[in-house]
Amino acid sequence: MAEPTPAADAAGAAEEETVTFTLDGREVAARKGELLIAAAERVGTFIPRFCYHPRMASVGVCRMCLVEVSGPRGASLQPSCFLEVQPGMTVVTESDKVKKAQDGVLEFLLINHPLDCPVCDKGGECPLQDQTLAYGPGETRFVEEKRHFEKPLPISELVLLDRERCIQCSRCTRFAADVAGEAQIDFVGRGELLQIGTFPELPFTSYFSGNTVQICPVGALTAAPYRFTARPWDLDQVESTCTTCALGCRVAVQSSANRLTRLLGIDVDPVNHGWLCDKGRFVAEAVNRDDRLTEPLVRKGGELVPVSWHEALETAADGLVRVRDAAGAAAVAVVGGARLTNEGAYVWSRVAKGVLGTDSVDAQVGDGLPAEVVLGLPRATIDEAASAPTVVLLAGDVREELPVLFLRLRAAAVSGGSRLVELSPQATSLTPYAACSLRYGPGDAAALVRAVTTGAPAPAAAQDPAALAEARRLVGEGPVVVVLGRPSLAEDGELVADAAQELARALPDARFLPALRRGNVLGALDLGLAPGILPGRVALDEGRAFFEAAWGAVPATRGRGTAEILAAAAGDQAEGPGVDALVLLGADPLTDFPDRRLAGRALEATGFLVVVASAPGGALDHADVVLPAAEAHERAGTTTNIEGRITRLGQKLVPPGQAWPDWMIAAELAVHLGCDLGYDAVAGVWDEIERVSALHRGITPAVLDALGDDGVVAPLSSRPVGLSHRRAPLDPIAVPGVESVERQGAPPRAGLAGPPGAGTTGVRAEADAGWPTLPAPLVAPVEIEVPHVAPPDSYSVRLVAARTLYDRGAAVGAVDAVRSLVAEAPLRVNPHDLDDLGIGAGGAVRLRSATAQVVVTAVPDPSLPRRVVATEFNVPFAGGAVADLIDRTFPVVDLRMETP
Amino acid sequence: MAVTEAPRIVTSRLGFEDAHTLGRYLATGGYEGLRKALAMTPEAVAAEVDAASLLGRGGAGFPAGRKWAMLRRSPVTYLVVNGDESEPATFKDHLLVERDPHQLVEGVLIAAYALQVTRAFIFLRGEFALGLERVQAALNEAYAHGAVGRDIFGSGFSVDVVVHPGAGAYICGEETALLESLEGKRGFPRIKPPYFPAAIGLYGAPTVVNNVETMSNLPWIVVHGGAAFAALGEGRSTGTRLFALAGHVNRPGVYELEMVKTTFADLIHAPVLGAGIRHGRQLKAFIPGGVSAPWFGPDQVDLPLGQDEVAQAGSMLGSGSIVVMDDRTCVVRAAWRITRFFSRESCGQCTPCREGSGWLERIMERIETGRGREDDLDLLLDACDNISPGVAWPPQQTTICVLGPSIPSSISSAISMFRDEFLVHIKEGGCPHG
Amino acid sequence: MSEPTPVAAPRRSSGAGPAPTHLTGDILHRARQLLALYPEPRSALVPLCHLAQEQDGWLTPEAMVDIAGLVGVTPGEVLGTATFYDMLHTEPVGRYVVSVCTNIACLLDGAVELLEHAEDSLGIGVGGTTADGTITLEEAECLADCDRAPCVQVNHRYVVARTSEAFDQLVADLRAGARDGEIPPHGTLVRVRRTAGIEADPAAVAEERRLSAEARAARDAASGPEGGA
């Protein structure tokens, strides 16, 4: 069933056909095809409901929304959630007949409802409770025995089902089947005995199960982590953005007594439609963990000991300056930063590049794509990707990496609005929805793209003539949006970037949506946390003059990325001058960098290591200075999602102990480096960003406030802003617990009147006088040097190591319920290759590289090309770690596969 | 008046033990109608059916000709035959599928030709194990005979017919639930609009759904012409119809009678029909058209068996099943049992039907078993009103399908006709009938 | 992290369902024939459940997993759909399922008393199965045989057992295997196979699917995405 598509933008809406009808005696205009319940709500008439959800097709089963409708068939009670407004129809929502029918439905619902509100998680934010108070009969006429079921049934590690409370609205089953596409829960039984159930031994493992908890209008589905932790009326909330991945889902962050209790999805049209993935929803709790870093630490006599901030910063500054003075700025490097706020990223960028003078700065930990390609390609929005006639998937499995993007793309494909062309080394969650899927072996992405766009011969793995012809046709028809990510960590990112550039050359109108995964990775890149990049998506040489004026100094030459930094730190001669001082910004190369052994050697060898982190991790063992940082929900600021959308982060919690927000750590370090940058609050940092970055020009706090949850896509100039803005549906039970009934009465937030930021232009012009012209963002990718890939020899297999949602990342590890979902990864092998080895499913194979070997369980996967083997990165891997097999000096990983 | 000399249209072969075989069928004029139809244009066949004014025999009584005319033009269309027969005390289709399956198959083929459908499905109630075997065997014979499949009788017309077994759920008789069930889902009636499967039916394609008996009339209509059919009966109620008579009569059974020309009294008392109430007892009440229909008392016994006539008197002829209750019947128990049926058979999607039926059943049980309260009758009626506002005929509904408003029929009938008996139950703490 | 973690099946779905492992031989062959009769595979779900009951006597979890793969839904959807229907038993039943109707016509003719007798004489309640696994007793809704009330079916074959004595005789006959020819073990519903029109031209079915999909798309486009249902 198609997910209702959001209303078109303002221009489209003006052309839409409107119809008029009579609602409680007044004339109301509605969009043709608009549902009565929505049209009424838009003009302030709230019709009670349970089963209706604005993001799912109506089924009209709870019968709570009945109203009296007079039409050609006379006056009758009709479900307003199902009826489309018809011209001339007369609707009465408050007659005695309507009231009686609604009271009747409530009474029917309550006869078997346990009324255990005092112990129910939903108590206090329960639409059934609320509507009973508002509409229901005073006392019960039901004296018989209620239905009884065994009390809460765990239907997964995360979700519990209390069947007695269920009102059979089918919101959860519709979500699972129609939105997530995995009908793991379904109604069981019939009539009075109709209940939600799972198949024996097949739990509700959907990555999206938490949404069913959120949209359940009663307390039938509850989240194991949240259960009994708080009462809704004790909770405070702020609106924010989830930064677990880079999609930028809007959330309400709720806490009680400075502990985060839960995250709820907020419905924003351009991004998440109210949905969240379970990782985002449940790992947020990691902020509460007990082992947070609360004090700065400095290594003394081999031990890390707590010190004052002053001492820690002094030690850090001394160490960095010592290395720089001895070996040059290139010997100092900064790795990480993709989890910072925009403000944190900017100040760190300025400290590294403007103060320390090094360009060897990289927010990606060798697991992303070359920054200059990502930043230079014309960018698509999520909406564009979810409505493009042809979507080329040149990325990993988006359900594993950016789960809610999977929902958007799936909906686009299922509704027939988009046709997906998948170019990937293995099947993904979108494969069943793709119009055609073509496989390539690692190293062959660009060749496959050429085969699709120019008719060149296809690489060996993609010999499906029908699929190839279909791909050519669809790509030729366009317009095309390319979802561009990193399908495998065992294949150099430059190889995929090369393929993307082939696409960009062949399809000049194509737009690209980067599928990079880490929270604010695109904000960090935009603000200069990448070699060769200055804030505002500006190339180093282009921006030099401006930033020398703004900052006082910029590095003379382009620096190195994470892989080269680590190799140089480890002393690999080929990398040129060594790196002897390293700052890690919330990154742990030991788990994040694909070549784990190189990361280990680098950390061992680095002379001076500063770690900015919020919790203990592998890199701390090597740290000389540890600076405790605030985490998500403990810091204010902004973040940028994959499409370049900037939204505000709400601060809900006070950071523990002496942990500081990231921008402040950088700013204070600058002071200790002898340079006061002059910020006194996070807002001041944003002001500076808005001033020095053409990308961010005009995105003033006023603009951000006006746009609220939707945020704004940078740069402003390329897209209309404000006027097209539409409030998300104001349905208090679309997201119970978020939308309060009060909010329902609130007027839609005003769109922007004049040009954005008009009021401040004059002031800024004065301040900017005398500076060089603001440098423009990159408009085309800088050509990259593509590593040469030797053809595989006939004895080896090529490795694919892909991301999986529940991996051994720090946040997952910190939340019990989520940690238990991390599963060991088998090696997936084309069944013919297994047969050749004489190994059955579940047998063991030995994988050998030049320097390492592991023995793993092998399972057949017919979706893989011959001689391509695949597994998941950073999860337990039977005989060791897949990262041990990856050697960054080779662009692809060729291995020997043998019987053990 | 009594029993007219009308021809037997759908039961003509039932005197033969082997009526279900192709041999007997061909020997008694079988497949003549199909041959004749194939020689006509599809439109001409449909015109005969329209002229016959054949009212659907499944319960709603919608004219088949009009339904066919509503079939939306589309590259793919379907015919689905409703053989789910599960309305309590209805057992006429059972007879037709077991005893004269070829007649059904022929009717289906005639309709398939007239409608030019892509494929036809015969949905049979799963509990009809013998019926399923008989219809499948008849189809096998018909295929071999060239009457179904490719290029039927050399006419160039081809259609496949598939027998589909249900699996036990009354609601699958409701036509949209039936389509859902045929699509492999649970039998949840579809929400309206669209009001007719003729617009959006099986797999979203335009679909005609007709009852087994409706289909079984087609061979006769094509052979004898629509006018001959329309000449029988009266007004809109043309032709003959099968009436299933059950309960306290001497000769329960299925009788084919000319519509309107016969009354309920004839059906119950005529010696060749019901032959009177058993043991010389008196008529207390009867249900005129399946348990969804409001009850009638002795006062209405002289009403004719006609669709509109019964509707005007405040009930419905429905599926043509008449349940006779004698003067010793406990109406509370009878109404309770019927309510329990609806509670068990509610599909469960609509709140008023799912919860209301169960609640009403429990109140009725309480009264029958002596735990009733004085205000229970008002409560019953008020809860009924919340399922079917007004509790009047024709019913209004707060539910998706008309199973909802069927629930109150027996309760409100029993209370309005026999309020005293309820009060006796309540006051005496139990059933006076023991 | 130190705790042991289980090896998971690959999360990525390859699209096609797994090959059946439980339904075998002739049953699987017939299952495939049934699938070919319908424009949409899911339509075969209920007939396949009947077939599975023919193989196993009831609808086992293993069979449901196979059926899910064959018709392209989740096992949860097979379970959910099957439990809607009274004839599909997701728990084991006896060799004979004896159904006694107590609906209105039968009620008026002593069905409740007959059912009570059945419970007493078999020593089980409604829904129960005798210890020897022969008989499962069910209270049925109207079985459409009201002129022979009270109406009884065994494995969905009508039998006449209107009195206590006749009922006892029926049970004795069943236990003695005296009615085996007439009444197959529970699960076997239709013994007559489709002999023609099974070769249902796959090209024609494919064309039907294509045309339906097109028609549906055209209709959806006309009615807009919020058309519902």
Ligand SMILES: Cc1cc2nc3c(=O)[nH]c(=O)nc-3n(C[C@H](O)[C@H](O)[C@H](O)COP(=O)(O)O)c2cc1C
């Ligand atoms: C609850 C319910 C149960 C029904 N059961 C049956 C049935 O068992 N057989 C039947 O033919 N029609 C049944 N109907 C009527 C069908 O919906 C539909 O009107 C009929 O099959 C159309 O065929 P006809 O026009 O030939 O009568 C039922 C309707 C409802 C609301």
Ligand code: SF4
């Ligand atoms: S009225 Fe009852 S049977 Fe009909 S759709 Fe609603 S719940 Fe189902």
Ligand code: FES
């Ligand atoms: S029926 Fe309209 S909200 Fe449930």
